[in-house]
Amino acid sequence: xxxxxxxxxxxxxxxxxxxxxxxxxxxxxxxxxxxxxxxxxxxxxxxxxxxxxxxxxxxxxxxxxxxxxxxxxxxxxxxxxxxxxxxxxxxxxxxxxxxxxxxxxxxxxxxxxxxxxxxxxxxxxxxxxxxxxxxxxxxxxxxxxxxxxxxxxxxxxxxxxxxxxxxxxxxxxxxxxx
Amino acid sequence: xxxxxxxxxxxxxxxxxxxxxxxxxxxxxxxxxxxxxxxxxxxxxxxxxxxxxxxxxxxxxxxxxxxxxxxxxxxxxxxxxxxxxxxxxxxxxxxxxxxxxxxxxxxxxxxxxxxxxxxxxxxxxxxxxxxxxxxxxxxxxxxxxxxxxxxxxxxxxxxxxxxxxxxxxxxxxxxxxxxxxxxxxxxxxxxxxxxxxxxxxxxxxxxxxxxxxxxxxxxxxxxxxxxxxxxxxxxxxxxxxxxxxxxxxxxxxxxxxxxxxxxxxxxxxxxxxxxxxxxxxxxxxxxxxxxxxxxxxxxxxxxxxxxxxxxxxxxxxxxxxxxxxxxxxxxxxxxxxxxxxxxxxxxxxxxxxxxxxxxxxxxxxxxxxxxxxxxxxxxxxxxxxxxxxxxxxxxxxxxxxxxxxxxx
Numbered sequence: 129x130x131x132x133x134x135x136x137x138x139x140x141x142x143x144x145x146x147x148x149x150x151x152x153x154x155x156x157x158x159x160x161x162x163x164x165x166x167x168x169x170x171x172x173x174x175x176x177x178x179x180x181x182x183x184x185x186x187x188x189x190x191x192x193x194x195x196x197x198x199x200x201x202x203x204x205x206x207x208x209x210x211x212x213x214x215x216x217x218x219x220x221x222x223x224x225x226x227x228x229x230x231x232x233x234x235x236x237x238x239x240x241x242x243x244x245x246x247x248x249x250x251x252x253x254x255x256x257x258x259x260x261x262x263x264x265x266x267x268x269x270x271x272x273x274x275x276x277x278x279x280x281x282x283x284x285x286x287x288x289x290x291x292x293x294x295x296x297x298x299x300x301x302x303x304x305x306x
Numbered sequence: 307x308x309x310x311x312x313x314x315x316x317x318x319x320x321x322x323x324x325x326x327x328x329x330x331x332x333x334x335x336x337x338x339x340x341x342x343x344x345x346x347x348x349x350x351x352x353x354x355x356x357x358x359x360x361x362x363x364x365x366x367x368x369x370x371x372x373x374x375x376x377x378x379x380x381x382x383x384x385x386x387x388x389x390x391x392x393x394x395x396x397x398x399x400x401x402x403x404x405x406x407x408x409x410x411x412x413x414x415x416x417x418x419x420x421x422x423x424x425x426x427x428x429x430x431x432x433x434x435x436x437x438x439x440x441x442x443x444x445x446x447x448x449x450x451x452x453x454x455x456x457x458x459x460x461x462x463x464x465x466x467x468x469x470x471x472x473x474x475x476x477x478x479x480x481x482x483x484x485x486x487x488x489x490x491x492x493x494x495x496x497x498x499x500x501x502x503x504x505x506x507x508x509x510x511x512x513x514x515x516x517x518x519x520x521x522x523x524x525x526x527x528x529x530x531x532x533x534x535x536x537x538x539x540x541x542x543x544x545x546x547x548x549x550x551x552x553x554x555x556x557x558x559x560x561x562x563x564x565x566x567x568x569x570x571x572x573x574x575x576x577x578x579x580x581x582x583x584x585x586x587x588x589x590x591x592x593x594x595x596x597x598x599x600x601x602x603x604x605x606x607x608x609x610x611x612x613x614x615x616x617x618x619x620x621x622x623x624x625x626x627x628x629x630x631x632x633x634x635x636x637x638x639x640x641x642x643x644x645x646x647x648x649x650x651x652x653x654x655x656x657x658x659x660x661x662x663x664x665x666x667x668x669x670x671x672x673x674x675x676x677x678x679x680x681x682x683x684x685x686x687x688x689x690x691x692x693x694x695x696x697x698x699x700x701x702x703x704x705x706x707x708x709x710x711x712x713x714x
Contacts, residue, residue: 132703141327151711185706214700225323255465258545266625275646277626288630290711291639295629297708298643301698302659304705306480306637306712 133192134293135210136179137238138219139230143252143283144195145179147219150286151293152181152193206237215245215296219283220265223253227260228268235272247274248296250281250288314341314410316378317349319368320358329353336399341406349375351409356381356392365390374416376409468547468592480636487635487668488562488608495609495664498653504667505613510566511606513599513675519575520548520595529578535571536560540578540587541595548598551591561605600632600672607671609664611652615674620649620682620692627673635672637665642673649682650692658695 136144148156157180179195194209210216218234220227231249235242251265260268265278277295281288297304316333318326330343341351352368354361356379368377369389378391385392391405478486489495495504508514516539519532523543532539540549550557565571615621623645629638640659644650652670656663673679698704 132700141331183707183710185703185710187706189703189706191707191710214704255468258465262628275625277629277642279626279628279630281630291630291634294639294708294711295626295643297704298639301695301701301704302640302643302647303695303697304640304701304708305660306640306708 131192131212132189133194133209133213134215134217134296135194135196135213135238135241136217136219137196137206137234139221139224139234142219142221142230143250143281144219146283147217147250147281147289148179148181148193148195150284150289151183153184154182156181156193156195210238210241213241213245215300216242216247217292217296218247218249219281220249220251221253222251222260223257227251228265231265231268232272235274242274246296246299247276248292248299249276249278250283250292251278252281252283254280255282313339314351314406314413315344315349316341316351316353316406316409317346318343318353320355320361320364325355332397332402337402337406340403340410350413351376351378351406353378353380355379356383356385357395376412378405378409469590478633478635483636483665486558487604487664488558490608490610493610495667496662498663501617501653501663504610504663505615505617506607506610506671507613508603508606508671508675510564511602512561512563512565513602513606515565515573516548516602517599517675520599522575526577529580531576531578533572533574533576534560535573546595547592548595549587549592550598551588554601557601558605561602562608594631596628596676597631597633599675600627603672603675604633604635604668607668609667611667611670612674615652615670615679615681617652620651620654621645621670622649622680622682623673624678624680627676627678632672635665635668637661638669641666641669644695645679648692654692658692 136148138144145156179193181193183191183193185191191214194213196206196209216238218231218238220230224230235247238247249265249269251262262278262280269276269278277292277299279288279292279295281292283289318329321329326343333339333341333343344350352375354365354368354377356362356365361379365377365379368375376391377389378393379385380393380395380397382395384394391408393401393405490506493504494500508517512534515534516532519530520541520543523530523541527543529543530541532541537551542548563571565573611617623642626642626646627638629642637659640661641655644655644658650658652666653663655666659666670679
């Protein structure tokens with residue numbers, strides 16, 4: 129049976145773990161990975177986690193939900209993770225100092241994967257920080273040539289995460305019947 | 307392991323935003339909340355990244371303060387020092403828990419020594435001549451900003467309480483749609499022969515009055531009240547919010563009435579003093595203006611399209627609506643996905659998606675109200691039939707995922 133997966137990415141603390149937990153049929157599994165990064169400003173790392181959840185589909189198929197480690201030094205894993213993926217969910221934290229920079233970084237990093245599939249963007253923590261607005265994100269996105277869905281998302285709320293994934297899937301094929 | 311359940315308050319030093327956030331999550335998750343990150347003033351223990359460029363200076367400064375707060379340092383090198391608990395990177399959970407446990411024991415020992423003096427001295431009023439020593443504020447370390455510092459400082463706690471604004475959208479299915487949206491007697495909006503008259507003018511409905519009044523508020527930069535002979539609707543142009551205490555059932559009925567034909571309903575708008583006590587309102591009745599107008603447009607349209615649009619000319623969607631905070635009508639996401647790709651006539655959208663035209667009209671009405679729909683002016687857009695939708699190779703799988711997400 130084929131392995132199908134959706135990739136969740138975004139900066140640390142954007143809500144990837146929570147979003148996967150919201151829709152996974154099993155408690156998410158965290159894979160601890162230890163790493164050091166002595167090349168960048170002599171900054172060392174602590175243990176990081178890659179999240180993993182499953183959605184059981186009709187007919188016994190499984191959809192695997194992978195959350196990328198938020199740290200850039202793990203980008204070697206991102207290629208492996210995205211191979212065979214259906215699409216990308218990018219979560220951004222609106223309370224971060226420069227969420228547009230985060231958006232650009234992740235869109236550029238995953239540009240090949242997005243070009244072959246699609247991306248949907250969820251902005252979290254909007255109840256804590258109203259700005260930038262969703263409109264502001266769309267304006268920033270214009271330069272990229274992408275017309276991706278961008279939604280305000282509370283990663284704890286299943287329907288928010290569900291709508292974001294639905295938008296991703298309809299972007300791939302509006303013909304999917306409801 | 308220490309038995310006290312009260313988490314140890316730790317301050318993080320010499321860590322960038324990313325490392326601080328990671329450490330915060332690490333303490334919450336793998337370390338099971340034995341410690342929580344606090345600001346420097348409230349902290350009981352300090353954790354340093356000993357490999358950062360200024361770590362030595364910061365640790366020395368902290369030691370010089372003689373605060374007796376335990377210090378934990380994370381280092382790539384194996385180091386030992388009496389006054390500091392060193393943990394070798396990459397940090398292992400057991401090492402971190404052990405260090406935090408030791409730190410906690412020290413803090414608790416210090417606290418109990420202060421709380422339980424050997425001899426209890428009866429409380430006496432201080433003589434007036436005795437100078438009370440003011441606590442000397444601890445100098446702030448010039449450390450890399452903590453996550454709080456890196457984050458925005460203007461977080462709005464009231465915003466969290468405006469629950470109506472941040473609620474998940476309601477999704478409608480086709481079965482409940484007809485009753486929910488209503489209909490116009492004498493018009494079958496799904497009959498292509500009747501498309502020409504299946505439109506409505508938003509200005510005749512509450513939708514139009516709210517849109518118009520809000521534009522005035524924005525132009526004047528004033529908070530204003532819309533009086534509709536019912537509950538007052540207060541408009542806050544700077545925050546793009548309205549305050550309205552009414553349930554959806556009442557609002558739906560009112561939104562569907564053609565007010566322009568009703569002489570009994572008088573609508574007026576009055577300015578409000580920004581300092582007025584009348585503006586102190588229940589936070590859960592605040593609504594985002596976009597979500598409110600979107601809803602009004604759905605109910606005013608009753609399955610029709612806005613009269614300002616030409617049914618025979620293609621329309622396009624400027625961007626995706628923020629569906630998680632809007633009323634999601636049947637097939638709305640499919641329509642959005644198709645129309646962001648390029649212009650199509652409304653009837654072509656219905657044909658391409660194999661859905662009733664009323665679903666397209668309702669979506670177009672709501673999106674048009676938010677300024678998200680444009681009518682294609684270029685001749686080329688109407689010249690050739692838009693391409694058919696190319697089914698994705700994994701359409702069956704995608705469909706099963708959608709069914710799962712919708713709980714079917």
